[in-house]
Amino acid sequence: MLTFRNVSKTYADGTRALAGISVEVARGEILALVGGSGCGKTTLLRLAAGLDTASGGTIRLDGEVLDRPHPGVGLVFQEPRLLPWLTIAQNVGFGLADLSAPERVRRVAHALERVGLAEHADRWPRDLSGGQQQRTAIARAFVAQPKVLLLDEPFSALDAVTRQDLHGHLLGLWAETRPTIVLVTHDVGEAAVLADRAVVLRPKPGRIHEIFAIATPRPGDPDANASTTRQLRAILGASLRASG
Template identity: 75%
Template sequence: MLDIQNLSKTYADGTRALAGIDLAVAGGEIVALIGGSGCGKTTLLRLVAGLDRASAGSIALDGEAITAPHPGVGLVFQEPRLLPWLTVADNVGFGLGAVARPERRARVAHALERVGLAEHAGRWPRDLSGGQQQRVAIARAFVASPRVLLLDEPFSALDAFTRKDLHSHLLALWAETRPTVLIVTHDVGEAVALADRAVVMRPKPGRLDETVLLAAPRPRDPAAPRSEAAARAILAALDRSLRPVPAEGRAAAPDANWW
């Protein structure tokens, strides 16, 4: 289990990025973090990845504190960040240096097969489309069998058809080992398609505001009534997250857009 307790982050210039984050994510659960720009979604992911230090609070994976990059935590960024001097296969296997060569080759080949790129193993990243490069990045993250996988808007730069295709590849890889997944997204449809629950964040400072449960079995039809109802619930929660709450507790009109 990923256990986040009373997590806060204040930067050196005094900016309060996060305040009092409490979040428990079960093994194998997929949680989507969604909210307006500047609400601390990426900051939260960087803290869980061990790339930044929290100002207060704690992060633990199965009872082990995370204060630095952890071998059980994988991260996929908005852009693929592939090494241009390595082939596709070598990029996927880059983090497996301690694994025996036959096993490494087998794991890389399997991961590339699962993302539909087996025939591109010997090609260079520059020869691939943007969607194919992101498939390589996803395969690289899964091949190390992380217990937690963090995804920071990995499909935001892709067209709708490519994004839907990558959702299928992601879920296929996830189904094999079922790591805990935290995905940051601005796409409500993406949250509905992938997650077990969507956690809406409120800005200034970033904190958790509402949770929408997404219980329909996957794969999910975006036009199905349950999917449409879930999308409406998330949109309503996003709207409420941007309404300042006066002292008497009544929400005022929003002064910003979540997108």
């Protein structure tokens, strides 16, 4: 279980980015973080990834404090951040040096097949579209089989059709090992499609406005997703009006 207990973050210049964030994320749950600009979504993700240090409170994974990068926690950024001198297959298998060569090859091939890039294994990142590069980044994150996967708006730069396609690839990979996923998104429709719950944050400082349970099963029907999206949008609007 991933737990946030009274997490706060104040920067050296006095800016209060987060205040009193407490939430428990169950094993295998997909939790979306949504909110307006300045509500600390990415800051909270960076704290969970061990890339920054909280000013107060704790973040724990199965009881272990997360205050530095952890091998059981993976992270996917907004940009793919692929290594241009490695092939697509080599990028996906980059973090698997501790595995035997046959197991590494097996995992990489399977992950590439799952995201529809098997025929591109020996190509270079520059030869792929933006959507294909992001598929590679998602495959790289899942292939290590992390306990927790943190996603920082990984689909924000993509067109609607490519984004929807990647949602399917993400859920397909998640269904195999069911890691806990924390997804930062500005898109309430994306949260409605992917998440089990959405934490709506209020800005300045970032704090929880409401935790919304998403009842629509995956894959959900369009009408149910639209209804959930409307509810989430209303909650987000209320959080912005209540800021301060």
